[in-house]
Amino acid sequence: MKNLVRLLMLALLVSACNSTQKEEEKPTIELQMAMDSTVTEKQVNFKAIDSDEALIATALMAAPAESREGCKVIGINMAGEWVTFREGSNEFIVITDDPSKPGFNAACYHQDLEPFMARGRELRAQGKSGGEIFDIREAEVKSGQLEMGNPGSTLHIYYGSKTNYEPETNKVEDAIYRYVVYLPFATSESTGLPEVPISPDHPWIMNPGTHRAHIMISPKPESQDF
Known part of the structure; x- marks a missing residue:
């Protein structure tokens, strides 16, 4: 029973880590706005x-x-x-x-x-x-x-x-x-x-x-x- 509990806890921990990693890989709203601003600025420069x-x-x-x-x-x-x-x-x-x-x-x-x-x-x-x-x-x-x-x-x-x-x-x-x-x-x-x-x-x-x-x-x- 204890082994089963440990396995469940380990699975939940791995899932949480993966979820956190995916969230970290997504660009933040501020970063996305900065990227969009750079593109717009490049177009305006002409x-x-x-x-x-x-x-x-x-x-x-x-x-x-x-x-x-x-x-x-x-x-x-x-x-x-x-x-x-x-x-x-x-x-x-x-x-x-x-x-x-x-x-x-x-x-x-x-x-x-x-x-x-x-x-x-x-x-x-x-x-x-x-x-x-x-x-x-x-x-x-x-x-x-x-x-x-x-x-x-x-x-x-x-x-x-x-x-x-x-x-x-x-x-x-x-x-x-x-x-x-x-x-x-x-x-x-x-x-x-x-x-x-x-x-x-x-x-x-x-x-x-x-x-x-x-x-x-x-x-x-x-x-x-x-």
């Missing part, structure tokens, strides 16, 4: 890109971190004018997002690509289509009239569908990167790269055999597991 200063700050995110301070910054300001926001002291030129267009798209490229980029802007301003711009620049590069810099000149693109940014970091909400390495007239055979990506983040060559041949590199978003 604000609209609504000033020239914000245009510059977010566009510089396209450049390598160690080079941002010396980049030249150009683009369309909040008033809709094409301007030079600031002169640079290194080899990079940054183009800000166009605030009149949906989504976000900023770019950073090597200064040796400026004649090529500027020619594209000039032809677009004339109302030329994408195909016409390609053909005109193809002919001009082949003839030596248009320079594209040294093979291997780079273009960094920072883009996304949203136009909010986090002022503390200047990161644009959900924006991602893409990198381009220009190798005029390179081919799959001359580089060993495929003409289509083997996987989403695999480098490949686009427009092979033309003036606009370039290596495409699209890293996976930071939020995506490797």
